[in-house]
Amino acid sequence: MILTGPEIARGVAAGEIHIDDFTPARLEPNSYSFRLAPKLLRYEDEVLDSFRPPRVTELAIGEEGCLLEPGRFYLGSTMEAMGSPRYAATLYACRSVCTLGVWIQFSAPLGHCGSVFPWTLEITVANPVRVYSGMVIGKLAFWAMQGEAHQYDGKYSGSTAVVASRLSTEVRGS
Template sequence: MILTGPEIAQAVAAGDLHIDDFDPARLEPNSYGFRLGPELLVYDRETLDSRRAPGSRSLAMGAGGVVLEPGRFYLGSTMEAMGSPHYAATLYARRSVSTLGVWIQFSAPLGHSGAVFPWTLEITVASPVRLYPGMLIGKLAFWAMQGSPLLYDGKYTGSTAAVASRLSEDLVTVPTDGGA
């Protein structure tokens, strides 16, 4: 069952839900609005290898924002650390952001119970668009769970900003000759 805005506020007040810098003005009917953090990550190689950690560089956004270009992939983060050991969460773009041609999440919208940190955003744009640090960019919905929770304790635990892919940590060497 999805939490309503008032239930999100109650869960934060009770300490069952963590949202840094909680602001009741950002409560929505069934979600909480979050802001874009001040830095973006950009991969520094044209071709990435899933068996190797990708190199990236940080791109700080000043008060004037930064223009994102089509054909580039950016990693951003939420300003807020959010999550809960009692609820699962899903991340969505704000409609006004997505209808501007900005996508903030492609493949990993589920936040497991126990994961409490700034969320990494997978950002791409359809046309050049200027984004600003601190702008409302998305919303997080929280869901009651059925059964005993299994708390997240994965490789992104302890994140404090956008995190590049850590897929290489999961991969084992696969023979390239096709043999066994």
């Protein structure tokens, strides 16, 4: 069952949902709007190897914004650390961003209960698009779970900003 905006606010007040810099004005009917953090990562290797950490370049989003180019893959993050020890969450782009041809999450939208951190965004664009730090870029929805809850304790636990792939930390053949 998806939580309504007022139920998200109640969960934040009760300590059941964590949202840094919670602002009631960013509540939606069934989600909370989040903002783009001021740092992006771009992979530099021509070929990415699943068993080697990727080389990345860090891009700072200044006041003039950052121009994203088609054919490039960027990693960004939410400005807010968000999550819950009680609810699962799913991340979505906001419609206004999508209709500019910006995709922010297309393969890993699920946040397990217990995962509370700035979410890494998988960003590609159809056309050149300028983005700005602090702009609302997406929404997080919270879901009640059925069954025994197990808290997330994965390789991205403790993240404080955008994170490149950590697939190389897994053992081959596991």
